[in-house]
Amino acid sequence: METYDVIIIGGAVMGSSTAYFLASNPDFTGKILVVEKDPTYAQCSTSLSAGGIRQQFSNTENIQLSQFGASFIKNIDAHLRFDDDPVTVDFMENGYLFLATEKGMPVLQKNHETQTAAGAKVQILDQAGLKEKFDWLHTDDLCAGSYGFADAGWFDPHCLTMAFKNKAKSLGVTYLKDKVVGIQRTGQKISHITLESGETIYGGTFVNAAGPKAARLAEMAGINDLPVHSRKRFVFLFKCNTRLPDCPLVVDPTGAYFRPEGENYICGKSPDENNDPDCEDFFMDYSVFEEQLWPILAERVPAFDAIKRISSWAGHYAYNVKDQNAIIGAHPEVTNFIFANGFSGHGLQQAPGVGRAVSELVTYGKYRTLDLTCFAFERFAANRLYKELNVV
Numbered sequence: 001m002e003t004y005d006v007i008i009i010g011g012a013v014m015g016s017s018t019a020y021f022l023a024s025n026p027d028f029t030g031k032i033l034v035v036e037k038d039p040t041y042a043q044c045s046t047s048l049s050a051g052g053i054r055q056q057f058s059n060t061e062n063i064q065l066s067q068f069g070a071s072f073i074k075n076i077d078a079h080l081r082f083d084d085d086p087v088t089v090d091f092m093e094n095g096y097l098f099l100a101t102e103k104g105m106p107v108l109q110k111n112h113e114t115q116t117a118a119g120a121k122v123q124i125l126d127q128a129g130l131k132e133k134f135d136w137l138h139t140d141d142l143c144a145g146s147y148g149f150a151d152a153g154w155f156d157p158h159c160l161t162m163a164f165k166n167k168a169k170s171l172g173v174t175y176l177k178d179k180v181v182g183i184q185r186t187g188q189k190i191s192h193i194t195l196e197s198g199e200t201i202y203g204g205t206f207v208n209a210a211g212p213k214a215a216r217l218a219e220m221a222g223i224n225d226l227p228v229h230s231r232k233r234f235v236f237l238f239k240c241n242t243r244l245p246d247c248p249l250v251v252d253p254t255g256a257y258f259r260p261e262g263e264n265y266i267c268g269k270s271p272d273e274n275n276d277p278d279c280e281d282f283f284m285d286y287s288v289f290e291e292q293l294w295p296i297l298a299e300r301v302p303a304f305d306a307i308k309r310i311s312s313w314a315g316h317y318a319y320n321v322k323d324q325n326a327i328i329g330a331h332p333e334v335t336n337f338i339f340a341n342g343f344s345g346h347g348l349q350q351a352p353g354v355g356r357a358v359s360e361l362v363t364y365g366k367y368r369t370l371d372l373t374c375f376a377f378e379r380f381a382a383n384r385l386y387k388e389l390n391v392v
């Protein structure tokens with residue numbers, strides 16, 4: 001009978017970060033298994049992400065998670081090197097800019113206070129300041145922008161996953177290519193998982209790191225109220241012959257975003273809330289680019305009037321429909337099943353902090369570094385929603 005102390009279901013960025021932080025903690029001496037159905041990671045959220053990192057959140061804990069994420073990826077070689085090859089995630093520290101019209105100013109100001117109180121490297125640029133710093137930006141309708149000038153930008157999501165995974169494996173973590181199709185629960189405990197291959201594996205603690213499939217995993221354990229839905233998001237790569245000097249990741253007041261990607265740019269926009277159905281397919285709707293995004297981009301950056309779409313992809317947010325924030329920790333009725341779910345489009349940058357946090361819950365039964373109690377599942381029953389306002 002195969003048995004592990006910890007079984008992590010899902011081996012992309014969240015699962016692999018958790019595996020690394022557990023395996024590298026001298027206080028944890030158990031055996032760790034990561035079960036991943038697709039080691040190519042072709043369709044997981046992580047690989048299809050826009051790779052952004054910022055400190056402009058409305059909740060202090062999200063800011064702190066990203067601050068830790070930034071410091072971790074800046075020192076990634078020191079943390080995750082395991083052989084002679086240097087480890088990098090190509091961090092482009094170009095900054096992150098949220099733009100606001102007059103209507104958006106109260107929220108921008110309030111978030112700014114929260115961010116500066118948490119020590120975030122952000123500043124508010126008024127209309128003249130925006131024009132001076134980014135002369136390629138159309139600013140007539142803008143009041144100001146929140147500019148994350150350091151520890152912000154974008155990096156390669158797949159490289160981060162592979163760096164965590166390779167290091168975790170070098171520390172003795174076992175990775176298994178298989179799909180979890182059953183979770184056996186007796187009372188308040190999970191005893192074992194069943195795999196597509198027919199194998200049964202027993203464990204002490206189980207971690208749900210299944211991204212947009214998290215609710216399906218929870219259902220296998222008889223938990224039918226994990227509010228994580230799979231929501232489709234498009235990303236478009238386009239070419240523009242005009243360079244935009246010092247271009248950060250820019251979020252327009254409409255919610256549309258763009259950033260450089262090598263010589264080109266990527267962009268995207270979440271749909272309106274009432275037009276955002278649950279979805280697991282990867283079909284593209286090119287009209288989103290032609291009819292929705294391009295007009296916004298061309299209005300915001302006159303040089304984007306002349307652009308050419310080069311390619312595109314669809315990915316899925318693990319969207320927490322209750323308050324668009326992470327769900328971390330055990331379910332109150334199933335004490336050895338820990339969620340690391342529901343990141344609602346900002347999980348990549350949180351992966352180092354969340355992996356560390358989950359490893360603390362497993363090893364010590366409580367948080368030791370950042371207190372992330374605000375993300376506990378219990379908040380839903382207690383009606384203590386913890387809404388994140390800056391969801392891109």
Ligand SMILES: Cc1cc2nc3c(=O)[nH]c(=O)nc-3n(C[C@H](O)[C@H](O)[C@H](O)COP(=O)(O)OP(=O)(O)OC[C@H]3O[C@@H](n4cnc5c(N)ncnc54)[C@H](O)[C@@H]3O)c2cc1C
Pocket residue numbers: 009010011012013014015035036037038041043044045046047048049050051052053178179180181209210211212213217233234235314315316317318340341343344345346347348349350
């Ligand atoms: C278009 C897009 C843009 C984004 N942009 C950003 C951004 O700019 N910044 C940011 O921070 N975040 C961003 N995100 C969100 C971020 O990518 C995710 O929050 C993060 O990658 C979640 O990682 P994860 O490991 O939880 O999930 P995933 O990457 O989805 O991994 C889950 C893994 O679980 C595996 N799995 C599922 N079910 C099973 C099973 N039954 N058995 C075995 N394995 C299973 C899957 O194969 C998968 O590999 C974006 C996401 C998308 C889709």
